[in-house]
Amino acid sequence: MMFESPSHFSFHIEELAAKSGESYIETIIAYCDDNFVDYEDVAKMISPVLKQKIFEQASSQYSMPKSTTSCLDDNYD
Numbered sequence: 001m002m003f004e005s006p007s008h009f010s011f012h013i014e015e016l017a018a019k020s021g022e023s024y025i026e027t028i029i030a031y032c033d034d035n036f037v038d039y040e041d042v043a044k045m046i047s048p049v050l051k052q053k054i055f056e057q058a059s060s061q062y063s064m065p066k067s068t069t070s071c072l073d074d075n076y077d
Helices: 006-020 024-035 039-043 048-062 071-074
Strands: none
Touching: 006 024, 006 048, 024 039, 024 048
């Protein structure tokens, strides 16, 4: 499935995560595995809003300090 923009891809991932009850990261991994997409290729399609949601979800799940900078922002802007 091709997406017009990172926003469209991210919206799709958010919908899948809501339906499955999985985390955003788990949903992205499942999407890549199911569609034979390389993780590095899909990383470019994650919108800044979804990056923030992933970071917040990971922060609450793993008790990361609030001052930690998201490595997604550093590697894929």
